[in-house]
Amino acid sequence: MVMDPVALRIAIGEIGPGRLLFGTDFPVAAMRGRRVRAWDHWVDVVLLGYPESAYRVAGEGYRAGFMAWEIVLAIRWAAELSGISDIERDGIFYSNGRGLLAPGSR
Numbered sequence: 001m002v003m004d005p006v007a008l009r010i011a012i013g014e015i016g017p018g019r020l021l022f023g024t025d026f027p028v029a030a031m032r033g034r035r036v037r038a039w040d041h042w043v044d045v046v047l048l049g050y051p052e053s054a055y056r057v058a059g060e061g062y063r064a065g066f067m068a069w070e071i072v073l074a075i076r077w078a079a080e081l082s083g084i085s086d087i088e089r090d091g092i093f094y095s096n097g098r099g100l101l102a103p104g105s106r
Helices: 005-015 069-084 086-101
Strands: 033-038 041-047 056-060
Touching: 005 069, 033 086, 041 086
Parallel strands: 041 056
Antiparallel strands: 033 041
């Protein structure tokens, strides 16, 4: 559920795009909202109707997409900031994981 392009850029730089995989923690990532940093922790700003949580604020009257889509956008932005190639970026979303599942990959 990392939606911070700066944190993702650091991961790309330190770990390398070839060792990263896109993933979500559904059903949380299926919520409509956005994760934002508030002081020293993250807060989920979501539409009304989701279960209460210590770090969740519900509201109405704003446009909200699936949080999973926010993750995708953050990864794309981090990839652009990092200057990695389209192939390396696509690896994070697909081919890195596919390579792990390929016969004889271990």
